[in-house]
Amino acid sequence: MTAPLPVCAGIGLRHPHYSQVLAQQQPLGWIELHSENFFDGGQPLAMLQQLAACYPLSLHGVGLGLGAAARPDATHLAALRRLLDAVPAVAVSEHLSFNHDASQRFANDLLPIPYTRAMLDLVAANVAEAQDALRRPLLIENLSSYLAYPGNDMHEGEFLAELVARTGCGLLLDVNNLYVNQQNLGTDVDAFLAALPPHAIGEIHLAGYTERTFDDGSTLLVDTHSRPVYPAVWQLYRQVIARFGARPTLIEWDIDIPPLDTLLAEAATAQAILDQHTEAAT
């Protein structure tokens, strides 16, 4: 296994800040970019290679759909493999979600999956296939969901723990997703966290959600990555760090992207929480 991500705060780097981050050496512990934006070559790939020479790089996929009942798309997997051959990524992650069926029909989104024994067999095979093809372990991220399969016979935390045991994958714990699920679906946060194997958690995500009200008067917290991290999510993050110890932590912001300084300030808040934990532990 390659060296893990540094145990400090990083930011999700998006298009508006590419040149600024390349031009001036920024105080960034590490950066994460979306894998699919760098398939297959040209200027995007060249820029990613430059960034990887300056900062520890995490590549975060949104398109493999490893939680599909159908197998992963071979074309997509091959493109990701070529990318990993071309760029030295420290960590590679994907979601516990699906986006396609066996007839090559896709929804370019992160859709929730059933948490059942039968599904576990399928997803474990998909993750194993991807890890074999990529010749490295993946970090698999818990999902923000707005609905649930009615026949679940375990919760997402138990499902992820089983997936780690069967495939040797690591986990990416998205604290905002967990909070959003608690509010939307009544997810039991303590049960979820208690089920996770601590050693497998290689990365944490933080982001801001948007509250949306619908025609029928119901509301949902939508995982928009368009806002600062909410106080309740910071609070949950502190609990997570107290429970599992310091972990590489990423600020994600994908819509209405603010100036780089705003992202760096969010990262500094995460760093302060990591530092507090480390000081308290020594």
Add this chain to the structure above:
Amino acid sequence: MNETAWQHALLDAITTPQWQPDPRFPAAALAVYRNNYRVGLMEMLALVYPICRQLLGEDFFEALSREYVKATPSDSGNLHRYGGSFAGFVAAFEHTAHIGYLPDVARLEWALHRGYYAADATPLAIDTLAAIPQQHWGELRFSGHPACAVLDSPWPLADIHAHHQPATAGCAVDMATAQPLLLWRDSDGLMQLHQLAPGQAAFCQALLHGATLDDASAAGLAATPDFDLQAALLLVLQHGVLSAIKEPS
């Protein structure tokens, strides 16, 4: 409903153009996923087709995108692959079919988009070709550079493109002029347009499709008796259109 059937049903409920209440999925949740699906694809079209968007106006383009998304499911987990059939769609769509140049503008924008992200390849060096005895050149076949494309259009695509770039905005466009184009990627990774002389489009197209140099030359001559093979070959080498000589099969 088993797991596979449930995933199938959820994909159906998200991608089907007509909103229908579905007792299997909460309405608000489905609204989020349906909105994500459409907005994601429509935003990608706006990103790939900025000139079409300017030509048609933002509101019309948005309505057109909505219709395209209804008719065209996504077939890749990579959003950058979505929208390749937009040119054919606007050519057939009743409210855009009368805009003769629009499909070729869409083809140009798709080729620029795919070229920008296309795989890297080392352009064929003149020395590599020069090392082969000239009497064998006619039989050679080549691999094209993945970023290159030829557009043999009856419309002034170069002018239309320039008209919509910040540096040359508003420049004159003579709609009666045909401007066949070679698209190639420069050393900074930026896509460039080169206007082709008569015969050169047929020549380049043939080479990119794997024809022998003799056959490509014949295609150029068939297009115009004035076809200049030497100039065309130089053009192809200077712009890195070819990446390798194929082994004879």
